[in-house]
Amino acid sequence: MNTDSFKAMIVKEDNGKYIREIGNKNIADLPEGEVLIKVKYSSLNYKDALSAIGNKGVTRNYPHTPGIDAAGVVESSDNHLIKPGDQVVVTGYDLGMNTSGGFGQYIRVPAAWVVKLPEKLTLKESMIYGTAGFTASLSLYKMESLGLAPTGNEVLVTGASGGVGSMAVAILSKAGYNVVAATGKPGKEEYFRKLGAKSVIHRDDVNDTGGKPMLKGRWQAVIDTVGGNILATAIKSTRRHGLVAVCGLTLSPEFNTTVFPFLLREVCLIGIDSAECPMTDRAKIWNKISNEWRLETLADIYTECSLEELDNKIDLILNGKISGRTVVNLEL
Template sequence: MATFNALLVEKQEDKSFTRSVTQRSLDDLPDGTLLIHVHYSSLNYKDALSATGNPGVSRNFPHTPGIDAAGTVVSCDDNRFKKGDEVIVTGYDLGMNTAGGFGEYIRIPSDWALAKPDGLTLREAMVIGTAGFTAGLSVQGLVENGVTPDKGDILVTGATGGVGSVAVALLAKAGFSVVACTGKKEHESFLKNLGASKVITRGELLENKERPMLKEQYAGAVDTVGGEYLAQAVKATQYGGTVTCCGLTASDDLNVSVFPFILRGVSLLGIDSVQCPMPPRERLWGKLADEWKLECLDDLTEEVTLSEVNGKIDAILKGQISGRTLVKVQN
């Protein structure tokens, strides 16, 4: 424990950013009540933004990204956990301005962590990670708003991405008919193996985008990209349906009239996984470990080592990654 490996992002004098796996010390970690030996993390789009110096995500450098971490407790100053407990950390400030899961150790406030449910391994928990947890919140939002499988198809945008791919699988497991929208039509078989009943292209979704309303096609939608794709999802949702919104990789603008809301009673539900309170967080993780546990986790996952993360950061920013990228952190 004198030193450990971590991916370190450093800001150079010319304001560029470099990344390398290097040796760090526990003294380099921030203050906190809980010290965790990280076994696994996962790569999310936000991690790539942090690793390239995006000021909307991370401002303090040098810095170790990784908004997800699963591992074992080394010590806990407030006795909330005991040594050896297996815990999961997603969200809060982890990997943003607090050293994150791309290092073998993290030190955080103990109330950021939850006990790993018995139905999941640490590895499975990080295949799910923030992306899968967000997908779970989205599916749960549809269900709690009265969307049921008998009411029709559910649209998922950005379906090959981390959130989208898990959403497709979760919805299919819950009995929904899923229409997966992607810019990677070559991955149609991948999406159908996850449970999608139909795969459409972005171009198909954007047809007639100038219209204020579209034909009622979907009982609900999980939008992961925002912008005109979210607008089209709202306009094509049937009476009383619900659209969840959790991403903005396409755009943070939403150009849509009020017609779908006041003429069809469509609900738009925002999804936030970062500050989700601990009680509902624990309940959903319990569901993901039990009735919503996915048998296809390995099918949507590529496992890499800490030294291999660097190249994957560039790939995810270019939209070249499908499914989930699991990071094996522990030596």
């Protein structure tokens, strides 16, 4: 391997099938951009798995290297605010979608995507949070900007054992909320208690099939990562003036609702798009992550793997079988 080549996961299209392999790429083949970063850690998100199986809504052109998250050290920079040797984090924007991503040892990106590593975090810790932790934090940040504050009433997290879900349980708990974790995985009580959840319920308990337009108001707020009928159920079970943050679609992108929860209880539905979060908010949220929302429970939330071990993890996340976060160590 010469000095201009580096190791990466490469997803190739072959007669409509998508094949993942670990191979070599050249720095010269990376897209244009002001900042070249040597990636030390990345992380696995659901979107990466979609990119890795040829989902054209995520990635249009192959061969491609997924990885919407990357943390590393600046190798070279054409921007005067970002210097070689700086430790930086990139999450979202087009990284790993149609821009070669963090599942490779180098990325080259626009300076506008680059966040300086928050002072109190290591590169690895920033990737334990990654897009999942940032999305959970963005959800809480937006809800608190609309007046949410801990009252002791229950806050629901759906898809709670997943990346966004686990982060949401832990960060809401750290911020003083009474968190109820809804999960499809049996036997996870101890895990959720460690993250700070006050109760754990089965996802079937928040998947109403009775068809009533309203149910008893229980949730002060909801962070929903699954969509579909679970989101519809959450909306009609939310208390007066409650807030529902819509983050994900692992169950379904579609849901049926009526206007009644909005007209009769002023429930507020909040859209979450972490990828395009403006830099001013982005910096404020990373600051909260590294200060008042900093988790003592990070070690309980993640497992670490090499690029070579990632292939199997991608299959697991697609089947809803991963708990918490998976950090990818690019130097293993």
